[in-house]
Each structure stands twice: as structure tokens, then as C-alpha cells.
Amino acid sequence: MIEGGTWQATAVGEKGIRSYHLTDLTSLFSTMASVAHQYEAAATPEQKQAFYNTTLAQVYDAGTEVELSSSELQQRAEKIGPPYAANLLFISAGVDVQADRLEATFLGVHSDQTFSVLKLMGDTSRDAVWRQLDEAMGSTFKTTDGRTLPVQIQAIDSGFNADQVIKFVLAQRKKARSTYAVKGKEGFDRLPLAQGGRLKGQMRLLIVGSDAGKLAVQKALALQEIGPGYIRLPGHVDADYFEGLASEELRVKVIKGARRYAYHRTVKRNEPLDCLVS
Template sequence: MDALAEDRVKKVVCIKAAQVGWTEIINNTVGYYIDRDPASILVLQPTVHMAEQWSKKRLAPMLRDTPCLAGKVKDPKSRDSDNTIREKGFPGGYLAIVGANAPSDLASRPVRIVLADEVDRYPLSAGSEGDPLTLAAKRQTNYWNRKSLVGSTPVDKESSVVYREWLASDRRRFHVPCPDCGHEQHLKWAQVHWDKDERGEHRPETAMYACEECGSLWTDGQRWRAIAKGRWIAERPFAGVAGFHVPGFLSPWLTLQDIVEDFIASKSWPTKLKTWVNTVLGEPWEERGEASDPNQLRQRAEPYNDDNVPEAVRVITAGVDTQDDRLEVTFVGWGDGEEAWVLRHYVLPGVVGEPELWNKELDPLLKRTFTSETGHRLLCRAVCIDSGGHFGAMVHAFCRARPSRKIYATKGIGNDHRGSKPIWGNSLLRSKNSADRLWAVGVDSAKDDLAARLRILPKAGERAPRAVHFPLPDVLSVDYFEQLTAEHAVTEFNKDGRKVRRWKPKQEGARNEALDCFNLAQAAMLSLPIRLSKPSLIALPETTPERAEPEQKTAEPQAERVTAEPVRPIARPARVGRGRWNSYR
């Protein structure tokens, strides 16, 4: 706000974390120009709906309750009022509140002050007019004393508008002095440290900030006191644009424990980690390298096969991909922390349009029994079959005849500009026959997830949440790993001119059946009522004691309960009072 009031500053850019008071800065700026320096003001929100919500929920209460603004904007109920939801008149100027998706609103008036909120959520083009931010800037051409305020939580580095604008500024960062050595530094995630217990479990409550110069550890209180003594330092010469980076470390509402807990909960999930980087660090998301080289994956073979399933496997699911001349099936075992073991990949050649292949080849295969290292028999618990292609009717007929076996007809749904689709969305899609049930699978999200999984490299014989294990070399075909890594992520423009991130084959015509089958098997796992996503289930004690009573009992190991078939509970009101919660951590 101070920079915006300086005569030599024409534009202020802020790349920021979430919930750091940005909306109040916009509100205060509007209030300042209405009260002290009347001007034509344009507030630009991502959509018309968001513009109206800001007007009603944020602006109207400020105009009503701030004494110096009371009465300057007429009552919207008066007959000659020029006060509407998206138009506010006041002595000496007016306020227009528009959506970046409405080109007519952007091109219809000259304005001196432009306040652009959440610019990374803007469409790439306002209709056919072009970049909304550039259109708004063109409205200021006639004013020598024009001002612009641009801010947003960033999204993707490749397409981030606020990051582009910040790079063109003087790039100011907030430097704070070390309480011990006095060295000034801007706060970085790399300097946050915390402990682990003897079992290797994270202890976020021990998180502290380490000075990059002397190594002294700061508590939250010391960090906040240092922030109170800090100052902005620019990295580049000033040329009319003041840029500020505001990470969550500067927020008085976030403790280091909060930040570390969010990171631990997000670090193994690409979509959650992206949100954490954007909203906590205030930095744009940049993709790391894609899945491992197929030769490296082949070398990660472990001593197990589908007749000697690792003891850690709790459930088995399958994914089925349909091709013109064959069906392909992958069986995957799942353990605690959603750790995965690829068990076998089958190719069933035949006439896919005839029932014989489905009933005499696929159906018996899905009923096969797997044997664990300890001699337990395991069956496939759920199956997802891709209904895309030319044989959707055969897929629906096969699934319709087996309603009790959790065999689902699915259709892949890609991500779009509105965000990622869940791998298993628990949502039904329309099918030609209203009696058929068609389930959505977020294929781009599944491929993102698998790419992250393949980057996890557990040591031989060790467990690792969300890691993918591969069986003995002779179990999988020679080209299995080529198919598993056949695609890579690219950013492209959709029909609306928006940038979206999608997965495409690395080479034209490359086979990807192994990739599709694994993703379908994962969707089948997520469809089950059993939840394996908590890594803490890996290190459970063998027994959990009951509270001290004359005859002390022990609970069964949690791992055994996870393997049990989920059964609908029977209501017994008279016994409810005997229940209690057990803590496993």
C-alpha cells in the first residue's frame, strides 16, 4: 500500500501465499481513492460471479461501516442511485467491478486505477479480445498518473501471469535479521528443520527455522519478532514496477508446525503438493522430471511373483483395457500407505466383439486365486474395465451380468482448465442404456500420481508408502516397462484458448496398455470402502492393550482388520455404550 502511494510507482505486483491479507489491501486501496483521491477505478476479478460476490460480501460492508466513506456512495435503494452491484458512483469518480471473462466490460470505459485480483485464475483471452490484463491496461493510456495493482496466488510456472509480472518488476523480498547474529535473510523453506522419533516418524511440533548464516534455531516467537524488524530489499533496479513476494512464512496466522504438518500430508500426492507450494510458499508449481527410464524400472525387480505374493499385500485389484483384437489385464496388490505390487500382466487375444473371449477367458481369470508368502489365499476384490473404444456394449454387458463382484465399466476423464479430476470420483456418467452404470476415472490425475510413485525408490526389502514394486524379471513381458512409461505431460491450449496440462504419447503410435491397466487397477482400489492411504498403518504394534480392568484384553492387529471383508454393521443400541476409541500412534 505504501508503494502504491508513491508517485514514481506505476504498478505494484504481489505474488503471494493464500490468506495473507490481500483482499484487505484491495479494499483499502478502493477506500483510499474514494475518500482521498477520487478517480475512475476498475476492480477486475476472475469471473463475473466472483466480481459480484466481492462487491456484496467485501465492498458493501466496508462502505457501510467506515465513517469516512459513509454517504459517499448513494443508497442502492434510492430512485436516482447509480449504485448497483457492479457499478458504484461517488463524487469525482466511479468504481466498476468486472469479470475477466467479460470482454465488453473491459473495453467499454477509460479508467485511471486498475486493481486486478487473482490474475492466475483469469482466462487466457477475454472472449476473442485477448489477454484481460492487457485489455485493462489499455484503458489507462490517457492518464499520466495511472496506477495498477496486480496480485495472485500463483499456479503453474509455465503459464503463471503473476509470476510473469513479478519477473518484470524489481523483485522485492522481505529480509529479516537473525536474533543471534543479525544477518539479514529472506525466509526459505530449505531452512525449516524438524526432528523424527526413534521409529522414523516425523515430529512437526519440533519445527524451527535455522539461520542460513550462523545456524541458530528460531522459535515461532523469535521468527515473528524478527519479521517485525524486517525490510523489503529489491533484487533488480527499479523501473516503475514494484514487485513483492509474500510467502506464508510472513503470516502471523501460520506456525512452523502448521506448515510442516501440511507438507508431510501433501508431499507424496502431486496435486496436494502443488497446492501446498502455491498456497503456503507462494511460489508457482514447476514440474519435475517425469517417470523413470524403463530400463531403470526393469532393474528394480524383486523376488516375488503372483504365486508368492508379498505378505504386506492387503487387497488385490485389476484393470482391464480393451483393444480391437485383445484384452489386457493387470493385477496389482495394495498394502498400507497405498504401496503397490504389480503381480501379473495378461494379454488375452481373441475376438473382442464376441462373448466367448469375455466369458471363457476374462471371467475365469478375474476369479483366479493368489497365494501369499504365508499361505493365505487372496482374490481380486474389484475390477475397472475401460469402456472406451469400439466395444463399450460388450463391457457394459459383462459388468451388468456381475453386479455383486465390484466389476465396473469406466470412462477416462481428462483434466481441464477448472482443475484436476479425481482418480475415482465416485460419480456416474451418462450411458446409452439407462440401466448401465458408467464410472468416471481421472486419467490425467492417475498418470500424475503414477509418475510421482515411480520416483519413490525404496531400498531392497524395505517398505515405502505409495512406492511401486515389480516382480521377478520373467513375470512381466519385455515391453511392459516401455508401455508403463510411454507418455509424458505436456501443456497445451484447449478450444477456449486456455492452457491445460495433459498426458501425451512420447512417440506417435506408442503402446500404453500397461499404463492404462495400472491406472484402472488403482481406480478399482480407490473404489473399495477400505482406506489404505494412511502410512501410519505400516508400523502398528502387534497388539493394542485395552484400558486397565480386572481382565485386560488386547485388540487384534490393525493390519488383520484391514484385510477383512467389509461387512455392513448390525445395529445393537443396547451395546453402543461399550465402545471406545483406540489410538495407534
């Protein structure tokens, strides 16, 4: 088809200079398979931009890759347990720490995903609210096939009130609960989870690749049909929670003269999204 075609100029430019705007699909030096492979290999927004620009000769906007509407997310919320689905494998918890509250998301993982949400109000520099979190982490989740599951693993954000985070994590470990202090770092070149330094010299810190994590969570939230990766949303939470899930979008920003994709917060509170990423 390509060999049988002809090139027709559609624009008038400077005399003696010819320019071409062509997709790699028209090249005799590439194949449909090689283009598909390049598409599948482009994992980060920067790599996808390079693919769209150089291979497809198109403009790429990462902000349109995943578009979430808080109202649409709320409309598909449903009543979730207890008891919970029989195919539930384990329960994890992600906790975000702010000055006046702790927010936790309990995520039940199986072929689909379900979760419940907890917001504990209180001064996080004091012990009272942390005692409430300790009690919540001792919760169990009953399934329809008669099993009772504990919270198997916890991730506690350490970006605020680190002393209290260390104290809580150590106390949880004494109760044989798998609990880790984590901190999110920007950059799509980061691993989803990696060893960091020591938090205040006392505890090993895990670094969460927050950009890749947010993109993965957003893609899961954008799924319309129940299946692998689909996140089922609980109906017992208020509208602010769904606004928090849809609170960030990818935008281009200039870092040290280079254009990079980074997440930009569109509403003030993004704790629901952070909890899922953790």
C-alpha cells in the same frame, strides 16, 4: 532476521518505477507454518503453480514433479510369487480394452503393492478373448501363510467395444464377482471415482478421475524405498510394459484460452499405466 535486513536493487528498470521479486517467506504478514500449510494444501498442478508463483516467487513446471524412466523401472523389477506375501489383503484387477487385445493388471494390496500382468490378444468385438478374460478373473492367488485369495474387484474400461463390456460385466456379476464398467475423464478437479451416467442406457458407469489417478500412480512408481505406497514391479514382463508405465508426462496446454496442465502421451501404448489407474 527480516527486520534487520535491507532491500538492495539489483536491476535497472524504467525511471520512477520500482519492482519487487519476493518470496512470501520474507513477509512479516506470514509465518513458516502458514507457508507450509499452503504447500500441503496445494493438491492439483494448478494449485501448486499458484503456490510456487505467488508464495515462493518461483517458476513451476509440473513435468518435473515426477520423472519416470522406463529403464530404471525395469532395473528394479523382481520375481514376485507365487506364493505371495503373507500380508496380502486383497486382489483387484484393472482391464484396458483395445481393438485387438485386452490388457489386465492384477494388483495385490498390502503395506506394499505387488501385481502381475496379463495380455490377451484377440478381436475384442468377439467373444473368444472375453472368455479368456473370464477364466483369468477366476484365478486365485496363494499366500505364504496358506490363504487363497480370489480377485475381489474388477474395473473394465468401457471406452471401446462398450457392448462387449456390458455383456462381460453382467456375466461376471452373475458369478458373484464385483465388476464395474469405468471410463476415464480428464481434469484435476474431478473426484478419483464418481458415479456417471448409464453406459448405453443399460448399466451404471463409474467415472475415474484419470489425471489425479495418473499422478498418484506416477508418484508411487517414483518411490525408491520399499514402504507404504511402493509398487513392486514384476520381472516376467517385457520392456514394452515399462515403457507403458512411463508413457505420459504433464504438459501445459491451452483449453478455451486458459492454460491447463494435462497429460501428454510420449509413447504410443499407455495401457499399463491405464490399467493401474483403473
